Amino acid sequence: xxxxAIPILAMLKQRLGYLGERQRVIAQNxxxxxxxxxxxxxxxxxxxxxxxxxxxxxxxxxxxxxxxxAGHLAGGPKRISSSTVKTVKQLDSETxxxxxxxxxxxxxxxxxxxxxxxxxxxxxYQKSMALLRMAARPPGR
Amino acid sequence: MPQVxxxxxxxxxxxxxxxxxxxxxxxxIAENLANASSTARxxxxxxxxxxVPVFEPRxxxxxxxVSMKRVAMDAKPFRTTYDPGHPSANAEGxxxxxxxxxxxxxxxxxxxxxxxxxxxxxxxTARSMEMRTLDLLKR
Numbered sequence: 685x686x687x688x689a690i691p692i693l694a695m696l697k698q699r700l701g702y703l704g705e706r707q708r709v710i711a712q713n714x715x716x717x718x719x720x721x722x723x724x725x726x727x728x729x730x731x732x733x734x735x736x737x738x739x740x741x742x743x744x745x746x747x748x749x750x751x752x753x754a755g756h757l758a759g760g761p762k763r764i765s766s767s768t769v770k771t772v773k774q775l776d777s778e779t780x781x782x783x784x785x786x787x788x789x790x791x792x793x794x795x796x797x798x799x800x801x802x803x804x805x806x807x808x809y810q811k812s813m814a815l816l817r818m819a820a821r822p823p824g825r
Numbered sequence: 826m827p828q829v830x831x832x833x834x835x836x837x838x839x840x841x842x843x844x845x846x847x848x849x850x851x852x853x854i855a856e857n858l859a860n861a862s863s864t865a866r867x868x869x870x871x872x873x874x875x876x877v878p879v880f881e882p883r884x885x886x887x888x889x890x891v892s893m894k895r896v897a898m899d900a901k902p903f904r905t906t907y908d909p910g911h912p913s914a915n916a917e918g919x920x921x922x923x924x925x926x927x928x929x930x931x932x933x934x935x936x937x938x939x940x941x942x943x944x945x946x947x948x949x950t951a952r953s954m955e956m957r958t959l960d961l962l963k964r
Contacts, residue, residue, distance in 0.1 A: 707951055711888065720880070798950075806958065
């Protein structure tokens with residue numbers, strides 16, 4: 685069974701991908717905390733509404749265009765992947781004289797935020813898996 | 826076979842490059858402090874000139890790490906004192922002293938230490954996130 689066919693698991697997978705990417709971007713910012721002219725980056729905020737809408741389309745089955753020629757691309761609901769995460773420049777609270785805008789404190793806050801959210805997503809994943817296991821267990825055992 | 830790197834691995838590699846860069850910076854600070862009163866070898870010559878590390882972003886295993894691009898020389902003027910008996914004194918009896926200010930070096934050192942600790946923190950967090958993911962396999 686493909687677990688990403690279950691909406692909540694697919695969403696959690698995307699969430700984990702997003703948070704992992706965020707952690708990677710923060711690592712880059714911290715490593716370049718003393719690089720002249722470096723502008724810190726952050727990943728584009730995860731939009732729950734957008735994720736919900738794409739999930740709703742998946743759940744509803746969506747409308748798939750018919751492929752009448754071999755050259756046509758397959759339509760239908762978009763696949764979810766962590767590579768849809770966008771990285772954008774986001775300056776911290778201050779810029780030093782050499783043009784560097786990384787503030788270590790801000791980055792540390794973002795990092796612990798990402799870590800806590802990651803832990804939460806993992807927790808949700810475990811709970812969902814427990815639900816699946818419960819559903820798969822024979823009754824009375 | 827293409828090598829698959831997890832984001833946590835990349836984060837750790839990037840943080841490791843940061844640690845290396847800060848260590849190189851520490852080495853330069855140590856050199857500056859050690860030579861804070863190194864005068865010229867020849868009479869009237871130039872004393873030790875303060876070195877400044879310059880960092881630049883560098884690609885490391887799928888991320889943007891950091892490396893020390895070059896070591897620049899501080900253009901600040903030298904201090905001079907009147908000491909005609911000194912072996913490096915010039916014809917007028919003045920000795921040029923290095924443009925190293927121990928106070929600035931000490932502050933730089935603190936900053937390097939702080940950045941080093943931040944990078945260590947990143948490694949620790951990336952590790953714990955990966956461990957949490959691996960914990961999913963336990964049950």
